[in-house]
Amino acid sequence: MVGSPLHFGHGQNDRHHHQQAVTAGNERRIRLVFFFTASYALIQAVGGWLSGSLALIADSGHMASDAAVLLLALMAYRIARRPADSTRTYGFHRVRVLAALVNGAALLLLVAWIIWEAIGRIYVPVAVLAEPMLIVAVIGLGVNIAGAWVLWSGNRTDGNLRGAWLHVVGDLLGSIGAIAAAIGIMLTGWSILDPLLSVLVALLIVRSAWSLVRESIHILLQVVPHGVDVRAVEESLARLPGIEEAGHFHAWVLADETIIATVHVSPVREVDPFSLPSLVSSWLWEHYAIDHVTVQVDPPGQLDRAHQ
Template identity: 35%
Template sequence: MSDHGHRHHGHGPAGHAGHSHGVSADADRRWLGIALALITVFMAAEVTVGILADSLALISDAAHMLTDAAAIVLALIAMRLAARPARGGFTYGLKRAEILSAQANGLTLLLLSAWLAYEAVRRLIAPPAVAGGAMLITALAGIAVNMLATWCISRANRTSLNVEGAYQHILNDLFAFVGTAVAALVVVLTGFERADPLATLVVVALMVKAGYGLLRDSGRIFLEAAPSDVDPDALGDRLVARSDVVEVHDLHVWQITSGQAALSAHVLVEPGGDCHAVRRDLEDVLRHDYGITHTTLQVDHIAEQVLQVALHGERGAADDSAHCEAPHGPVHREEPHHH
């Protein structure tokens, strides 16, 4: 019990750092809240005008704004959940709530784009009459509202995949409104009403791109893939090249949530090596060169007969089964010429 108390006490500085991040999270929440209010008010007006002017591009923009609002609400809920301390069965806390939110954002973008693409094609075949003037005024107002909302969210912490999800939604919307304004101008000047569904298809393409990106990035985190900027094989080779290290296996690198990587590995050290010094050395390399601070390294001395196998480059099953029933992933061994 005393050990547990001591370890908890040791978390003091980290807890303090967490608190300072909490302040920035509050600021994030405020900026996201302002963007949400802007979008919700404008969306209600836009749906009304879209129905009266019979403009699919406006209705598609409004539908897109609805997903913007949902994205921000999800982001706010996820932030609140992620800030909760780890307890009970949730040993990482609820940090992955932000990734669930990013995944939900990506999915809504793709589903909505499918529906809008269908509607747009239908209107290309049989274009209804569109009130271009009302469409143009609303689209221009939409550009202004979205620029303001984009600016608000850019003030929040975009390294979070969750906030990035909300940001992508709104940035997409900005481009969509520019497209709608151009289409409205075409309708007003030439009476070419197919410009309205054509603008909708441009919006759809943007939505698919953003939705796919969010699903891909959040999917990587759910599948426990290594961070995209870390090559686990190169990392293993780097660790085994450090002094006294003979072998590294069961090496896992994953992300708890965006920007929070974790690593675990089993490290075998030369019979005369200092296990604690090796562990500190490897932790330093991981912290300074890879920015990975959440590490769990199991460091053991290698048995003499295993060392012989490792030196002669033979792959024997005996060395792995000595400690581990089924080794995970590749085994990184020191090259014989290091000796």
């Protein structure tokens, strides 16, 4: 091996073929919830106009924005279904990650808008007709419970679906808050309950929205997946039979839970170097569920020199 050219290879049990199946069930679920959300936004807008409730009209805008985000998620699924080509060899699946990032960012913007509006209403109270508000909010709660259940029954490792689910959960919490505010206003006449509960709901949304944004950014920046310790992997690989050295390990998430990795190894002298890719690939799948591994086999001693 000494002085020979570098060898490249993939493990024989490699489970990844640069394509991921776009789950038709997830797409169907988002399509159904999109129609739920868009229809209820229209009902809420009409109800707000007939009752003169600014709160309902504002929330209908919230629902309309969520419907637009769900439509974006549907478009992402359609794009992700396109096959890989010579310039996009991994396909279009990261479009779903971009859609999840937009979903999370939209939620954070929505939270900021809710808090801004709530502060304004605390200083300048807005009259709220509690009875029609309660009726429309109860209808909305039913619609959002149905939508959340439809999405929850899908594949929750799909960031795109998760982003849509978080939007619906935000709507569901908003409906609960609106019901509580309507009942409170009916019993006490305190219209300030509406903005106060709106702030509470917004704060409940922040954590999930930020988590979605952070995870999407980590995938796009090719951050090492959670639970994978680069140094520990290299040390463990170096202890496998037939391997003298291991280094230059890199791992990142393609989309959802599909992990890709590359690593350099050097064989023990007189060990067949072509046996190492399969060995390394099997070990990484068994311990870290890494789908796709590219192994570069270097001459003995070359990795040590590279680190000097």
